[in-house]
Amino acid sequence: MxxxxxxxxxxxxxxxxxxxxxxxxxxxxxxxxxxxxxxxxxxxxxxxxxxxxxxxxxxxxxxxxxxxxxxxxxxxxxxxxxxxxxxxxxxxxxxxxxxxxLGLAQPNIGLISDMIVCPGGDFCSLANARSLPIAAALTELFQDIDEITDLGPIDLHMSGCINSCGHHHSGHIGILGVDKDGKEWYQVTLGGSDGTHLSGPAIGGKVVGPSFSAAEVPDVVEAVLTTYRDLRTSAAEHFIDTLRRVGHEPFKQAANAARHDPGHRASRAAAEAAA
Ligand code: SF4
Missing domain, CATH: 3.30.70.3340 (Alpha-Beta Plaits)
Known part of the structure; x- marks a missing residue:
């Protein structure tokens, strides 16, 4: 009414x-x-x-x-x-x-810094990992309004556990907190969609590889975005459309190359060679 x-x-x-x-x-x-x-x-x-x-x-x-x-x-x-x-x-x-x-006029609605994030381990007793420190690092990273406007619409979603309150699975870039041996790690998925984007239906993202440390996550996201910039046909082609056109492989490779721990990279390469 x-x-x-x-x-x-x-x-x-x-x-x-x-x-x-x-x-x-x-x-x-x-x-x-x-x-x-x-x-x-x-x-x-x-x-x-x-x-x-x-x-x-x-x-x-x-x-x-x-x-x-x-x-x-x-x-x-x-x-x-x-x-x-x-x-x-x-x-x-x-x-x-x-x-x-009031500090509420950032022109970033629908852009990468307009992320959905659950409270994670700072507040939620079910969490496997904290979400908010990762969100803070990514928010700092994406303060250049020219840069994020150029990147265009990107849904970045993050959950602190598989209960998925942050809808990580439907993010173009999804981040899921996982617990390995009592430590916090983060699984990264790409290509998810909640069905609101013009180009496609709702679909879950695909995991890019073994989980990343908290410190690696911003570098992984940057590597994925650099790959998008390199591969898009023009600034008018949105991230999710480039990913669907070229496939996940170049994005996966870029994400895994951003790992800080060379030992992890080597063991991953050996596992892939043996497969
Ligand atoms: S996704 Fe997990 S950690 Fe995040 S609010 Fe939901 S139950 Fe808590």
């Missing part, structure tokens, strides 16, 4: 022709059945915070934003962000300005 709607009509100093505002419009703002309205996603993927986390002061400020800009309504999204579903198009600059003050 459409609530009672009223534009905030707040003043704004935002330069609407500026690059960051335009990027925010492209990544974080969606069309609406009502032509004068927009659905706006505030990004909760920030350095220093676990994906989806907010402190009490931020939640208070968000409640005010929802009242001012979205008929008092906000929705949590599957991707661990927050959407304001009833925003007047004319209020977008003022909302952007307010979200930027």
């Amino acid at each position: 459409v609530p009672e709607l009223k534009a905030a009509n707040l003043p704004s100093t935002v330069k609407t022709e500026g690059q960051m505002y335009q990027r925010w419009l492209r990544q974080n703002v969606r069309g609406h059945r009502q032509p004068h309205l927009r659905a706006v996603t505030l990004s909760f993927k920030r350095v220093g915070f676990a994906p989806g986390d907010a402190d009490a002061d931020t939640l208070d400020a968000l409640a005010r934003l929802a009242d001012q800009f979205s008929a008092g309504e906000a929705r949590l999204t599957h991707e661990q962000n927050l959407m304001l579903p009833w925003v007047f198009e004319s209020d977008l600059p003022a909302l952007y300005e307010a979200a930027r003050v």
Whole structure:
């Protein structure tokens, strides 16, 4: 049901022709059945915070934003962000300005830093491994907005155990915490999809090889992305489409070559030679 709607009509100093505002419009703002309205996603993927986390002061400020800009309504999204579903198009600059003050205006919705991550071993007694330190390392790694915009839409999902609360299996890049001999390791999968991407159905990702250490995971992800950049036909070909076109092998090879432990690489090579 459409609530009672009223534009905030707040003043704004935002330069609407500026690059960051335009990027925010492209990544974080969606069309609406009502032509004068927009659905706006505030990004909760920030350095220093676990994906989806907010402190009490931020939640208070968000409640005010929802009242001012979205008929008092906000929705949590599957991707661990927050959407304001009833925003007047004319209020977008003022909302952007307010979200930027709160640190929630990163134009990264749907990009690699917009990852889904379960609480893992820091909070969950079922976990095999921690997720949040890996998420923090990847969040730091992907702060260059030009770089992640160039990489395009990539779903990165991470779970701390096979219960899969982070939906690692449906990530284009999936990371699963596993326990080997009481130590934390991470299995990496590629090619999963939750079925929302234009090019294909929901499917589970395939494991690239033996598990990686926590320190190796960022390098493995970088190696996979470098392979994507090298093999894509153009920046318009999305990661998942390149992977489906060329197959998993070059990505697997790049991921396994990123291991830090040469002994692990050698034993892996020997095992493959003997197979
Ligand atoms: S996937 Fe495992 S570790 Fe993560 S929240 Fe679910 S049960 Fe806990």
